Amino acid sequence: MAKRVLVLNGPNLNLLGTREPGIYGAHTLKDVETLCKQTATELGLTIDFRQSNHEGELVTWIQDARKTADAIVINPAAYSHTSIAIPDAIKAVGLPVAEVHLSNIHQREAFRHHSYVSAAALGVICGFGVTGYRLALIALAEKLK
Numbered sequence: 001m002a003k004r005v006l007v008l009n010g011p012n013l014n015l016l017g018t019r020e021p022g023i024y025g026a027h028t029l030k031d032v033e034t035l036c037k038q039t040a041t042e043l044g045l046t047i048d049f050r051q052s053n054h055e056g057e058l059v060t061w062i063q064d065a066r067k068t069a070d071a072i073v074i075n076p077a078a079y080s081h082t083s084i085a086i087p088d089a090i091k092a093v094g095l096p097v098a099e100v101h102l103s104n105i106h107q108r109e110a111f112r113h114h115s116y117v118s119a120a121a122l123g124v125i126c127g128f129g130v131t132g133y134r135l136a137l138i139a140l141a142e143k144l145k
C-alpha cells in the first residue's frame, strides 16, 4: 500500500503569493499543493494537504495522523518560534516529521533563528522556497522504504 504523508501548513501560509513576495516568493499555497501532489505521484506516496491559522487545529491533525499517516511534512510558520504544543504532539505520535520553511530563517530576524519544532523533527529544510516541500517528500519517502 502507498505510504501516506500529511502535509501541514501553519498560519498565514494561506496568503502565499501575495504575502511578502520578496521573502516568500510568488507561488500560492495551491501551487505548493500541486507541487506536493506531483512529487507524491512520482514517489508513489499519497498526500493529504492542509493549512490552518489555529495552533490547536494543527495539534489535533498531528494527533489524528497516528491512524491516518505514515509521516508528516510541516511548515509550522510563526508557530515554529512559539509553540510547545506542536513539538509535543509530534513526539506523542512518533511519526517521522520533516520541518520546512520557505525562507532561510537563520538569515532573518533573531526571533526566527530558533524553532521549537526542530527538536521533534527528523530533519529541517529551509531557504529553498517551495522546492523545500519537494525535498521533504523525497527525504521522507527514503525514510519510509
Ligand code: DQA
Residues within 6 Å of the ligand: 011, 012, 013, 075, 076, 077, 078, 079, 080, 100, 101, 102, 103, 104, 105, 112
Ligand atoms: C516560515 C518562516 C517563519 O518565520 C514565518 O513566521 C512564516 C513562514 C517560512 O516558511 O519561511 O510564516 O515558516
